[in-house]
Amino acid sequence: MATLQLRNLRKSYLAHEVIKGVDLEVADREFVVFVGPSGCGKSTLLRMIAGLEEITSGDLLIDGQRVNEVGPADRGLAMVFQSYALYPHMTVRDNMGFALRMAGVPKPERARKVAEAARILQLEPYLDRRPKELSGGQRQRVAIGRAIVRNPRIFLFDEPLSNLDAALRGQMRIELARLHEDLQATMIYVTHDQVEAMTLADKIVVLQAGRVEQVGSPLELYHHPANLFVAGFIGSPRMNLLEARVLGADGAGVMLEAAGARLTVPAGGASRPGAAVTLGIRPEALRPDPAGAFAGEVRLVERLGGLTLLHVTLVGGEAVVVQIEGSDPTPAHAPVRLGVEGAACHVFDAEGQALPALGRHPLAA
Amino acid sequence: MRSSRRQMLLATVLGWGAALLLFFPIFWMVLTSFKSEIAAIATPPQFLFAPTLESYAEVQERADYLHFALNSVLISVGGTLLALAFAIPAAYAMAFHPTARTRSTLLWMLSTKMLPPVGVLVPIYLLFRSLGILDTRSGLVVIYALMNLPIVVWMLFTFFKEVPGEILEAGRMDGARTGSEFWHLLLPLSVPGIASTALLSLILCWNEAFWSLNLTTSEAAPLTTFIASFSSPQGLFFAKLSAASTIAVAPILVFGWLSQRQLVRGLTFGAVK
Numbered sequence: 001m002a003t004l005q006l007r008n009l010r011k012s013y014l015a016h017e018v019i020k021g022v023d024l025e026v027a028d029r030e031f032v033v034f035v036g037p038s039g040c041g042k043s044t045l046l047r048m049i050a051g052l053e054e055i056t057s058g059d060l061l062i063d064g065q066r067v068n069e070v071g072p073a074d075r076g077l078a079m080v081f082q083s084y085a086l087y088p089h090m091t092v093r094d095n096m097g098f099a100l101r102m103a104g105v106p107k108p109e110r111a112r113k114v115a116e117a118a119r120i121l122q123l124e125p126y127l128d129r130r131p132k133e134l135s136g137g138q139r140q141r142v143a144i145g146r147a148i149v150r151n152p153r154i155f156l157f158d159e160p161l162s163n164l165d166a167a168l169r170g171q172m173r174i175e176l177a178r179l180h181e182d183l184q185a186t187m188i189y190v191t192h193d194q195v196e197a198m199t200l201a202d203k204i205v206v207l208q209a210g211r212v213e214q215v216g217s218p219l220e221l222y223h224h225p226a227n228l229f230v231a232g233f234i235g236s237p238r239m240n241l242l243e244a245r246v247l248g249a250d251g252a253g254v255m256l257e258a259a260g261a262r263l264t265v266p267a268g269g270a271s272r273p274g275a276a277v278t279l280g281i282r283p284e285a286l287r288p289d290p291a292g293a294f295a296g297e298v299r300l301v302e303r304l305g306g307l308t309l310l311h312v313t314l315v316g317g318e319a320v321v322v323q324i325e326g327s328d329p330t331p332a333h334a335p336v337r338l339g340v341e342g343a344a345c346h347v348f349d350a351e352g353q354a355l356p357a358l359g360r361h362p363l364a365a
Numbered sequence: 366m367r368s369s370r371r372q373m374l375l376a377t378v379l380g381w382g383a384a385l386l387l388f389f390p391i392f393w394m395v396l397t398s399f400k401s402e403i404a405a406i407a408t409p410p411q412f413l414f415a416p417t418l419e420s421y422a423e424v425q426e427r428a429d430y431l432h433f434a435l436n437s438v439l440i441s442v443g444g445t446l447l448a449l450a451f452a453i454p455a456a457y458a459m460a461f462h463p464t465a466r467t468r469s470t471l472l473w474m475l476s477t478k479m480l481p482p483v484g485v486l487v488p489i490y491l492l493f494r495s496l497g498i499l500d501t502r503s504g505l506v507v508i509y510a511l512m513n514l515p516i517v518v519w520m521l522f523t524f525f526k527e528v529p530g531e532i533l534e535a536g537r538m539d540g541a542r543t544g545s546e547f548w549h550l551l552l553p554l555s556v557p558g559i560a561s562t563a564l565l566s567l568i569l570c571w572n573e574a575f576w577s578l579n580l581t582t583s584e585a586a587p588l589t590t591f592i593a594s595f596s597s598p599q600g601l602f603f604a605k606l607s608a609a610s611t612i613a614v615a616p617i618l619v620f621g622w623l624s625q626r627q628l629v630r631g632l633t634f635g636a637v638k
Contacts, residue, residue, distance in 0.1 A: 050538060051537075052534050052537065052538075071537070071542075072534070072537040072538050073537055073538075073539075073540045073541060073542055074540075077538065078538060078539075079534075079535070079538045081531050081534070081535060082531075083529065083531050085529065085531035085532045085534065085535035086532075086535075087532060087535070087536070087550060088532070088554065089553045089554060098536070098539050098541075098549075099539035099540050102539055102540040102541050102545055103540055146535075146539070150539070150540075
């Protein structure tokens with residue numbers, strides 16, 4: 001059992017506020033990912049939870065108990081650092097057993113727990129090596145091993161995969177997901193990689209400039225972004241954003257005009273005719289269609305084999321990206337018309353807030 | 366190609382020139398120590414002479430070398446250990462828990478080294494007299510430790526700065542409190558730095574003459590006082606003075622030579638890796 005609550009958590013360096021009031025609930029066994037651009041405060045927030053950064057104001061509760069003043073050594077959390085931060089003068093065995101040694105665990109039990117963790121992480125052949133004799137992936141595993149031997153209340157990960165190459169990163173991502181499954185532990189994970197966020201998380205927290213922009217399941221964030229920032233941040237290629245004008249609204253949704261096309265988006269909220277809004281369309285929601293609403297010209301085609309990306313300039317000069325399954329035959333520099341389902345579109349008001357969708361995506365309920 | 370070769374030659378000549386210039390006085394001192402007193406003051410100076418050990422014999426007869434050498438060892442080691450005992454915690458605090466004033470505190474500490482020691486000779490002398498520690502080893506240990514403290518703190522500070530903070534944070538997450546963090550992580554990681562610092566401090570203590578000449582007479586007198594005693598009332602006896610100097614600097618010279626790698630690292634303040 002390990003839950004975490006953040007209540008109006010704030011952090012200032014002198015007069016400069018970097019965490020501007022964060023509220024968050026983390027349930028037992030939940031895998032929560034903090035994402036955001038660099039400098040958004042996600043690592044600082046994690047370090048505040050760890051106890052490595054002082055909390056300026058607000059409450060941090062672990063299992064319902066306020067721990068603001070409890071030191072990192074006594075919070076019962078384990079952390080995996082971006083740089084791994086292994087103890088260079090100790091063997092892998094001693095690195096993994098250090099926390100148990102600090103806790104006064106007797107030697108035989110220590111050896112048993114280290115052996116168990118080494119087995120899970122396939123580190124058995126390396127137990128007597130020092131960190132500098134290991135590869136990046138092995139070091140990463142030792143850092144994780146050091147965390148799991150302690151059986152902590154909550155695991156904290158600070159961009160643990162960012163120093164690995166792409167292939168290894170993909171492999172470790174799967175191992176982490178499996179580890180979460182096996183250990184049934186509460187985990188908090190910081191990353192700027194949205195693939196890691198989308199694939200690992202039960203719940204994603206999108207941060208920007210020290211504030212929470214949105215909290216939700218990966219698909220909820222993808223299909224129902226709360227604002228322009230989340231819409232632009234989650235998803236690759238990015239969501240296409242077009243300037244639009246409200247023509248009217250009825251029970252079926254909002255009627256819009258954008259890039260010379262008219263369409264109805266099933267969204268509610270008060271929007272008076274003539275209001276300037278932003279229309280958001282995911283690249284995979286657009287498709288070449290002779291009867292489509294948008295007209296333009298293909299500028300560039302990226303063929304990835306399984307996917308084709310068309311970079312299209314619309315008649316008004318707006319650039320959009322179209323993502324098509326499989327290998328699409330559309331050539332570059334060809335005129336094209338693009339069609340879209342109104343239900344797959346998003347509308348954001350002048351403040352960048354999403355107008356509430358009338359229907360929910362079935363997987364993002 | 367040609368110009369790089371010429372540069373190489375120039376660098377070699379300059380390097381050797383500087384080295385010989387620095388080494389010559391030591392060489393001349395050792396040479397003189399094997400001369401007779403007459404040969405030692407001969408003009409023009411003699412390079413070829415009949416070597417003799419009579420100066421060494423006379424030096425050993427007049428003063429107990431081992432007594433002074435033992436004092437030098439005890440005081441240098443004592444002063445170094447005392448300085449480290451204060452400097453390690455100080456440097457730890459400044460390197461890993463800095464405040465807005467850490468930088469200026471460090472600069473202020475270093476600025477005390479710019480004060481001429483003779484400026485505080487009288488107060489220190491009076492203090493030592495009142496405390497009854499004139500001509501005692503413990504008195505010199507204290508003064509040597511204080512004398513080297515700023516530089517020792519500075520060096521340790523720069524070495525500690527090289528230890529990645531995340532390793533200590535990982536230790537804290539692993540449940541290590543300040544004491545364990547210090548003992549199990551920081552100290553083993555900075556052994557090379559602490560060794561270089563200790564080495565430099567030992568050498569500075571060994572060579573120190575101002576305080577030892579003014580605060581000791583015989584009981585606690587180290588080798589620097591031993592040398593000075595040969596430049597005394599009866600006039601200058603260069604051969605004996607050289608013999609005394611040679612045996613006084615020989616141990617630290619050998620020590621420094623054996624540990625030069627550590628020393629170079631220490632003297633560059635951890636700037637080169």
